[in-house]
Amino acid sequence: MAWTALSVWLSSPWLNDLAELTNWPFAIIAIGFIAYVPGFMNAFMISSLSFDRRPERRPLLQYPGITILVAAYNEAAAINDTLTSLARQDYQGPMQVLVLNDGSTDETVAIAQRTLESLALPANFDFRVIDYPVNAGKAAVLNRGLQLAEHDLVATIDGDSWVRTDGVTQIVERLYADPANTVAVAGAVMVRNSRENFLTRAQEWDYFHGIAAVKRMQSMYHGTLVAQGAFSLYRKDALMEVGGWPECVGEDIVLSWALLEKGHRIGYAEDALAFTNVPTRIKQFSLQRKRWSRGLIEAFKAHPSLLFKRRLTTLFIWWNLFFLPLDLVYTFIFIPGLVLALFGFFWIAGPLTLAVLPLAALWNMFIFRIQRKMFRREGLKVRQNFGGFLFYSLAYSLLMQPVCVWGYVAESIGMAKKWDTK
Structure with missing residues (x-):
């Protein structure tokens, strides 16, 4: 919550400029789902995982069938x-x-x-x-x-x-x-x-x-x-x-x-x-992620009452609900904003967009440390894959989130469903 409040304070000039250029609802929705919500999610994950003390896994006296x-x-x-x-x-x-x-x-x-x-x-x-x-x-x-x-x-x-x-x-x-x-x-x-x-x-x-x-x-x-x-x-x-x-x-x-x-x-x-x-291949990947997105919509349609169930995990049901506007804003506002930035128009993507990079870097370092410790306990080594990391951190969303929107649309209009996506 502190990180989100800081983000709102730092971005107020950006918010005002975009509101003058367009209108306040558009500015709030665009910057909210480009910066505030993703920033809150990353900060929430870092703070949560820092308190992870799960029960120790121990050998059983007798293993069940x-x-x-x-x-x-x-x-x-x-x-x-x-x-x-x-x-x-x-x-x-x-x-x-x-x-x-x-x-x-x-x-x-x-x-x-x-x-x-x-x-x-x-x-x-x-x-x-x-x-x-x-x-x-x-x-x-x-x-x-x-x-x-x-x-x-x-x-x-x-x-x-x-x-x-x-x-x-x-x-x-x-x-x-x-x-x-x-x-x-x-x-x-x-x-x-x-x-x-x-x-x-x-x-x-x-x-x-x-x-x-x-x-x-x-x-x-x-x-x-x-x-x-x-x-x-x-x-x-x-x-x-x-x-x-x-x-x-x-x-x-x-x-x-x-x-x-x-x-x-x-x-x-x-x-x-x-x-x-x-x-x-891109086609295989797109079909898989499209199917995952359709599955999310199917889950909401089958179990909408989970949004109002009084338990801790309800937070993440709402979290998943935010994926729809996140992917829509990223696809139809942020990606066009990147194109505009290439021509010198920093209305959507600009210098303030870079403010999310420190938190993203911190999040990646934090989870890498956790996962590397787990791999070492299992006698495994994390192989070098710096090129893959650059693609993952800089361009992966440009491919994945439009595909997710495709999946939401496909499920909404009732397109035919198929298991095999290979």
Whole structure:
């Protein structure tokens, strides 16, 4: 709040000049969503994360049974690695892995079966391939797998993810270390193919800094808003209580909000690591982020009462509501303002815009320090990726936020929905 008040005071000349040029409502909305709201969010994250003292994760005397659902659609290029990583888990309890082929048109099933024949599985592991010949969508195939789950804990892992050897163990330990009303835990998803091009290099920072920091902060307020399908853990009875995964493009966020609406808690296991392949081309990236934006709108439409639920995590439901005007203002006001600045017109973007850089730099240094400490505890090293960081910090939003607006519009006008965005 102090940072926001300082921002308002420093920007008063800018606000007055823009109001004279346009009008006061436009000036307040433009500068509010260009500077004040993002500044408040960054300052809030820094101050919150500085107080992060989550319960210590400890080994269990006995590890419960867990069913892992691997939804796969045309994952021939990656399914071998995913199953190999699961076969190498150090999990000490019973572990059932169901590969749910959702009508793939490539060699996903054949490769998965050959992989299982070649793996030396521990006695407590049970791997099976379930072949559904007709594509039904991710939510439908996960619900089919849920009906086959033999254990009280259910995890989801994407068919193109590599899970670290201790990933399953640590996400289960986090569930049991967290408060008793925790029914789901989001794992930490990082980028596996970050060295392919500038786009994947930038996404490495997005996952390592942005997404990880937000999930970590939200879990402190007892409500991580998305237990993502790429790697998350659930209590089976909680999944059954809300009817499993809903039929929509953002099935993971809508499911997560359904759990929150029931009063449950969703945690975050910052050191239960899975590495996933991110989009390598602009079109792939745009389709993925468009789908994420549509999922956010679906969540608001399905669970609007969360905006008025009396619990700490309600703050972040409102936070997400601000993403819509933030992305709209950035796309239709700030980006044109950058173009105007190139021609010497500093009405929208100008010298005062640079005032947000110190806070952005502080935020990046702060979360980098937190994440690097976690990596070191896990025996990992943060690879040098300065070029990707420059692209992430300077140009990433120019690509991502217009795509988010596209997703909001697509959901609002009812465009056709599709799971496969590869």
